[in-house]
Amino acid sequence: MYKILEARSVGFKIKQFVIQAPRIARKQQAGQFIILRLHDRGERIPLTIKSSDPEAGTVTIAAQAIGKTTSLLNCLEAGDYIKDIVGPLGHPSEIKKFGTVAIIAGSVGTAMALPTANALRKAGNHVIFIEGARNTEMVVFEDEVRAASNETYIMTDDGSYGEKGLVTKKLNDLVAEGRKIDFVLAVGPVPMMRAVAQVTTPLGIKTMVSLNSIMVDGTGMCGGCRVLIGKNAMFACVDGPEFDASLVNFELLMQRNAMYRDKEAESLKLFEENKEKELAQIRAQFPKQEAQRA
């Protein structure tokens, strides 16, 4: 069991958790992720690591409530426990001096982009951070984004905050102004990452995207997370999660990510009807004395 030390809402249906997980905290590097399972009957889902504190033995993750597991996770509070967390998984981001880098993140993807932005800035890059969100409520971690970047742009679809428009509008604007961008990292919904790739590939700007395919084990054992990179089948969990955007088959990723859509909807609906019962059931599994102390 992994104890939640802090739980805080940071945006619309987006919550941040600080969790006791000393092994992961010790090893985590920018770009890596975890897989968690909330309870005995739970599914295994990948989530990004936002930061870690090796001294305190804690990792910080952020999750947006979309399916059943993320919705249940977002009901948990400080003092609660998560049954299983494994990580850090995947290869870390490549950190070196590129020159000017653009970090493009969509909403909760910002959590994953932040550690890489920080590391790239530390490595001497000029960091442009473009955060996109549907509306003002979905803009998350703005202070941290500003602290991690030399230039910050917030874009909202409806213009309720920052500038109105998609992240690619800003990217195109910067390019049109003649800004030289040496490296791009995009993390977020698949259509957003594809749109970024469509801008940068013709310009020959090296671009990495962090792929969120459906995973089970996260160790290369099942192949469920496979993606097509050029002509090669790769496993996102062990070969990625970051891949060269110009080679990624985004359509296939979207197709495979839709595989369990009906099941996910069914599961979510059942959960919403039995939320309190389900929460009580999993809280009953928490270690007893610890729970009292908390």
Next chain:
Amino acid sequence: MPNKNTLPNKERMKIARTRMPELAPDVRNKSFEEVNLGLCAEAAKTESTRCIACSRPGCVQKCPVGVKIREVVDLVYAGDFLGAAAKLREDNSLPAITGRVCPQENQCEGGCLLGKKGESVAIGNLERFVADYERLSGQLGLPVNAPSTGKSVAIVGSGPAGLSAAGDLIQKGHRVRVFEALHEIGGVLLYGIPEFRLPKEIVRGEVENLRKMGVEFETNVVVGKSVTIDELMRDEHYDAVFVATGAGLPIFLGVPGEHLNGVYSSNEFLTRVNLMRAYKFPEYDEPVYDCRDKDVIVVGGGNTAMDAVRTAKRLGAKTATLVYRRSAQEMPARAEEVKHAREEGVQFRMLTNPLEFLGDEKGWLTGARCISMELGEPDASGRRSPVAIPGSEHVLPANMAIIGVGTTANPLIQSTTPDLATTPRRYIQADPESLRTSKRGVFAGGDIVTGSATVILAMGAGRKAAASIHEYLTTGEWETKAATKA
């Protein structure tokens, strides 16, 4: 020995082999309950009567770990079932498991003289019987551990190799901690082999016994990612490490359309169903493709393919078809599984090989374009190799396809342990006798050394490793027995 069998051999040979009671095929193909129900004491004794007590028993010679089968059978005959179990355990630490999953027809039973003319003694069923008898009696005498040596051993991977090594090492007085990447202990026994063949309760029982003996388990640790071998030795002060990580990387066919929705590796399908209990969705959260009233094909001819196709049948598939490129004789699966699968309504499409998977506009699988094969000359494995028949392409309708053609080494440990020598195919190199690798203090065994093999061989490797680790920890002497770089 009391109660010696005095029946003349001629009479013994007249007794028919006892049949294993089974769930009826049309009941079990809708259920995950264990198929085999086990022998009763009376049947086990009758079966033991059939043994003609060869002076040089072929069964023992053909057992990969040399279980003293003749003595075990004698003890069954004498009605000393606990004694028989203890005798088994001298050479095999997981008898309730191997009694269920060993390919007996190629091993002990294949060496039984009775089998030359008629049917061999049902050694596997007897093994299972005594192991279950011992377990259910609650009289499993846990051995007493030797006084603490002050040494500690890290075991990476909790399949049969890791578990059996842990059991032996804890008895020698070492501290033992098993690290497992998944959230539950058991390796393939848990995530691969289905409930209807090996109830998970049995695996959990074995793990519980090890826990009681003092073995520590830490799940959710991917060695190579969460911690490296070097860190285990340097920062966590393990004196020796046993790598028993199996051969878990799935092999795909590499044909077009393999990314369509509905195409799975057998590992993914079985893991979702066994480890994650997707067959109980939505009570359990993990989903799996809904096989009900669908056409399912499974590619392969080994135990994995057989497990996948029978699982699909149980999940309600309209048709569950095994597609194999050689003929039925060449199938490496256990004979009993093939028989069970046929009875359960699995269809066998032999000498057929998929060339391409076909899908609809939304990316869902609709069929497999296959080609018929015929058998040509024997290949390196001694089996006649399949050759495509020109012009025999045809389409098999399928909504789901499961690829169960084998697995290979997972490179996570090898790639993060620079001084660990590997074979050209990325398996870990270990000396066949001492299981020592090229790195001081590190041993390896089971599928990660041999490639996918069997539970009994992995169990045997675990025990061999334990003996070798104990020797190393006692003498501190390494070089002479280490693997040499190829």
